[in-house]
Amino acid sequence: MNAVVTESLEPLIAELRSRGFTVVGPTTRDGAIRFAEISCAAQLPAGRGDEQQPGRYRLTERHDDLVFGFAASPDSAKRYTQPPRQPLLRMREGTVEEAAAEAPRIALLGVRACDLAAIAVQDRVFLGGRHPDPAYRKRREAMLLIAVNCAVPGGTCFCVSMGTGPKATAGFDLALTELSDPHRFLIETGSDQGAEIVAAISHRPATGDDVVAAEEVSRVAATRMGRQVDTDGIQERLAGAHDSPRWAEVASRCLACTNCTMVCPTCFCTTVEDATDFTGGVAERTEVWDSCFTLDFSEVGGSSVRGSGSARYRQWLTHKFSTWFDQFGMSGCVGCGRCITWCPTGIDVTEELGCIR
Numbered sequence: 001m002n003a004v005v006t007e008s009l010e011p012l013i014a015e016l017r018s019r020g021f022t023v024v025g026p027t028t029r030d031g032a033i034r035f036a037e038i039s040c041a042a043q044l045p046a047g048r049g050d051e052q053q054p055g056r057y058r059l060t061e062r063h064d065d066l067v068f069g070f071a072a073s074p075d076s077a078k079r080y081t082q083p084p085r086q087p088l089l090r091m092r093e094g095t096v097e098e099a100a101a102e103a104p105r106i107a108l109l110g111v112r113a114c115d116l117a118a119i120a121v122q123d124r125v126f127l128g129g130r131h132p133d134p135a136y137r138k139r140r141e142a143m144l145l146i147a148v149n150c151a152v153p154g155g156t157c158f159c160v161s162m163g164t165g166p167k168a169t170a171g172f173d174l175a176l177t178e179l180s181d182p183h184r185f186l187i188e189t190g191s192d193q194g195a196e197i198v199a200a201i202s203h204r205p206a207t208g209d210d211v212v213a214a215e216e217v218s219r220v221a222a223t224r225m226g227r228q229v230d231t232d233g234i235q236e237r238l239a240g241a242h243d244s245p246r247w248a249e250v251a252s253r254c255l256a257c258t259n260c261t262m263v264c265p266t267c268f269c270t271t272v273e274d275a276t277d278f279t280g281g282v283a284e285r286t287e288v289w290d291s292c293f294t295l296d297f298s299e300v301g302g303s304s305v306r307g308s309g310s311a312r313y314r315q316w317l318t319h320k321f322s323t324w325f326d327q328f329g330m331s332g333c334v335g336c337g338r339c340i341t342w343c344p345t346g347i348d349v350t351e352e353l354g355c356i357r
Contacts, residue, residue, distance in 0.1 A: 002188070002189065003186050003187060003188045003205075003206040003210070003211060003214070004186075004187050004198060004203040004204065004205055004206055005184050005185065005186050005187070005203060005204050005205075005206050005207075005210050006184065006185050006187060006201065006202065006203045006204075007182075007183075007184050007185075008041060008185075009041040009044070009067070009109075009176075009185060010040060010041040011201040011202050012146075012174075012187075012197070012201055013025075013038065013039070013040060013041055013109070014040075015197055015200050015201050016107040016144070016197065017039065019197070020105055021105050021106065021107035021144060022037055022104055022105060022106050022107070023037065023038050023039070023106075023107045023109060024036065024037055024038070024080065024106055024107065024108050024109065025038045025043070025044055025108075025109035025110050026044060026045055026068070026070075026073060026109075026110045027043055027044070027045060028045045028048055028059065031059060032050075032057060032059065032073060032074055033045055033048070033050060033059070033070050033073035033074075033075075034073060034074065034075050035073070035075040035079065035080075035108075035110075038109075041067075044067045045067070045070065046065050046066070046067045047061065047062050047064065047065050047066070047069070048060070048061065048062060048069065048070060049061070049062045049066075049069045049070050049152065050070040050071055050073075050154065051155065052071055052154035052155045052156050052157075052226070052337065052341045053155045053156065053226075053341070053346075054156065054340050054341070054343065054346030054347070054348050055340075055341070055342075055343055055344055055345060055346030056341070056346070057074070057341050057342065064180065065183060066151070066152075066178055066180065067178060068110060068148045068150075068151065068152075068176075068178050069151070069152050069178075070152060070154075071150070071152060071153055071154025071155075071156075071157055071337075072112055072114065072115070072154060072157065072336045072337065072338055074263050074338065074341075074342060076115050076118060076263070076264075076265035076336070076338070077108055077111055077115050077118065077119050077145075077265065078118065078122065078264075078265050078266075078267075080106055080108060080139065080143065081119060081122055081136065081139055081140060081143070082122065082126075082136065082139075082268060082289075083102075084288060084289045085286055085287070085288050085289075086099075086101075086102075086135070086286065086287045086288075087099040087284065087285075087286050087287075088272065088285045088286060088287055089284070089285050090282065090283070090284050090285075091282070091283040091284075091285075092281065092282045092283075093281065101134065101135035101138050101139070102139075103135075103138035103139045103141070103142040104142065105142050105143075105144075106142065106143050106144070107143075107144040107146060108143060108144065108145055108146065109146045109148075110146070110148050111145050111146065111147045111148065111168075111172070112147070112148060112150050112165065112166075112168075112336070113147065113149065113150060113159065113164055113165030113166055113167055113168040113169070114150075114157075114159045114162075114164045114165045114166075114265070114334040114335055114336040115265050115334070115336065116145065116147055116164075116168055116170070116171040116172060117159075117162075117164035117165070117171075117334040118265035118266045118334045118336070119140075119145070119171060119265075120170075120171055120330075121265075121266045121328070121330060121331075121332065121334070122136075122265075122266060122268060123140065124328045124329070124330060125266075125268050125328060126268070127140075128328070144173050144174075144193065144194075145171065145172045145173050145174075146172065146173065146174045146175075146176065147168035147171075147172040147174070147175040147176065147190075148168075148175070148176050148177075148178070149166065149167050149168055149175060149176065149177040149178075149214070149217060149218055149221075150165055150166035150167075150218075150221050151166075151177075151178060151217045151220075151221055152221070152224075153166060153221055153224050153225050153226060154226055154337055154341070155226035155227075155337075155341075156226050156227055156337030156338075156340040156341045156348075157225050157226050157227065157335065157336065157337045158225055158226070158227040158228050158229055158335040158337060158350055159225070159334065159335035159336065160222050160225050160228070160335070161225070161227075161228045161229045161230075161231060161335055161350075162229075162231070162331060162333055162334055162335035164334045164335055165221075165334075165335070166218055166221040166222055167218035167221075167222075170190070171190070172190040172191075172194070173189070173190055173191040173193055173194035173197075174187055174188070174189060174190065174194040174197065174198065175187070175188040175190060177214040177217055177218070178217075179210065179213050179214065179217070184210075186206055186210050186211070186213075186214045187203070226337065227337060227340070227348070227350045228350065229335075229349075229350040229353050229354070230353075230354070231321075231331075234321050234322065234353065235321070235322040235325055237356060238317070238318045238321055238322040238356060239318075239322055241356045242314070244356055246352065246355050246356055247310040247311075247313060247314045248310045250310070250313055250347060250352055251308065251309035251310035251312075251313050252309075253345045253347055254293075254309050254313050254345070254347060255344060255345060256293045256294070256295075256309055256312065257293070257344060258291035258293045258294060259339075259342045259343055259344065260293075260316070260338075260339035260342065260343055260347075261289075261291040261292065261293060261316070261339075262289065262291065262342075263338040263339060263341075263342045264338060264339055265334065265336060265338070266332050266333070266334065267291070267332075269289070269290045269291060269292060269297070270287050270288060270289055270290050271287075271288060271290040271297075272285055272286065272287055272288070273285070273286050273288055292306075292312060292315055292316050292319075293312050293313075293316065295312075297312075317349065317352060317353070319332060320332040320333045320349075321333055321353065333349075
């Protein structure tokens with residue numbers, strides 16, 4: 001492992017800002033850990049943790065000064081790789097103006113291993129087909145990813161089952177492991193740009209003890225997953241469960257609120273909205289996030305393809321864990337557990353998959 005150690009993240013944040021990056025990192029806002037622009041390390045949520053269970057999220061106070069002592073937040077990198085609202089075009093007095101894709105230089109600090117895996121899924125979706133998305137490509141090329149190796153999994157995490165964490169192994173420019181006694185950060189580089197940034201800040205070479213301590217952080221985190229799921233033969237099991245009574249049972253609890261798809265770091269479905277001003281002189285078309293849980297998401301001849309809640313839940317779960325492989329050659333789930341935490345009725349995908357099995 002080629003790694004260095006720094007005592008503080010302040011020089012790193014300052015260096016990123018001096019290079020023209022908008023630094024986005026975890027902050028405490030609205031009763032949760034949320035991504036937001038930061039200008040200094042003091043804005044990071046040191047000493048804050050979280051409690052996550054099905055349908056439950058609470059911020060907690062830690063008994064230490066860990067900066068990253070919490071699990072996956074409701075925000076993921078998707079908010080920056082595929083923004084919730086994107087203007088497409090504006091029509092004014094008979095002319096059509098296509099909106100230029102915005103691609104700000106963002107340094108995303110605090111990306112977990114599961115979210116790096118989710119970005120790889122999105123890259124396959126948006127860049128891997130015959131018609132790559134140029135706006136997505138511009139945003140990805142402008143983005144710097146600073147991963148954090150997870151030390152404190154949440155009660156709904158199951159990244160080990162999905163093979164996506166808790167340690168970041170690829171897809172990052174820099175990867176941090178937060179160590180204590182004394183408090184410090186071990187930094188690994190994953191790109192030439194990341195190496196240039198590290199070279200410009202104060203640091204020391206990592207010792208053998210630093211490396212062992214970092215490996216122990218990831219080892220212990222892997223043993224503390226809040227959930228697990230058996231993925232052996234999962235595609236075939238779901239394909240053969242089309243008529244399972246479990247779909248109706250889970251649908252009786254599902255509110256079709258779309259929370260699970262909104263917080264999911266890989267769900268990529270969108271729709272378009274058209275709006276005009278009060279005078280009717282200007283019309284705008286905007287792409288917005290959508291969900292397969294909405295009744296009008298898929299229609300044929302003006303009628304919904306999936307008119308029941310059980311059909312929509314079956315479509316979502318089967319796509320995530322089975323037919324996603326057919327489309328993209330990989331799983332649509334990275335085990336972050338957000339869909340479990342943020343489901344108002346506490347529906348647990350790991351439990352549902354176990355019942356289907």
